[in-house]
Amino acid sequence: MTEQLASRKTKKREKITMSSTAIVTMTKMMETLPEATQNQVIKELRAYIAELQDEIRWNNSFKRSSAELVKAAQRAKEEIAAGKSTPLDYNQL
Numbered sequence: 001m002t003e004q005l006a007s008r009k010t011k012k013r014e015k016i017t018m019s020s021t022a023i024v025t026m027t028k029m030m031e032t033l034p035e036a037t038q039n040q041v042i043k044e045l046r047a048y049i050a051e052l053q054d055e056i057r058w059n060n061s062f063k064r065s066s067a068e069l070v071k072a073a074q075r076a077k078e079e080i081a082a083g084k085s086t087p088l089d090y091n092q093l
Contacts, residue, residue: 030038079085 030041033041076085
C-alpha cells in the first residue's frame with residue numbers, strides 16, 4: 001500500500017470517527033428534550049441540511065463552469081469593444 005493511500009484511509013477513518021462522535025453527542029442532547037421539541041429540532045435540521053446540500057451542489061456546479069463563464073465574459077468584452085453588441089433594452093424583456 002502506498003503512503004498516499006494509507007494517508008487517505010487514515011483521514012477517512014478520522015472523518016468517520018469525528019462524524020460518529022458528533023452524531024452521538026447530538027443524539028444525547030436530543031434525548032434530553034421533550035418529544036415535541038425533538039420533532040421540531042429534526043424538522044429544522046432537515047431544512048438546514050437541505051440548504052447545505054444545495055449550497056454544495058451550487059459550489060460544485062460553479063467550479064465546473066467557472067472557466068466557461070470567464071471565457072464568455074471575455075468574449076462579451078471583446079464584442080463590446082469591437083462594437084458588435086447593442087445595449088439591452090429592458091422594455092423589450
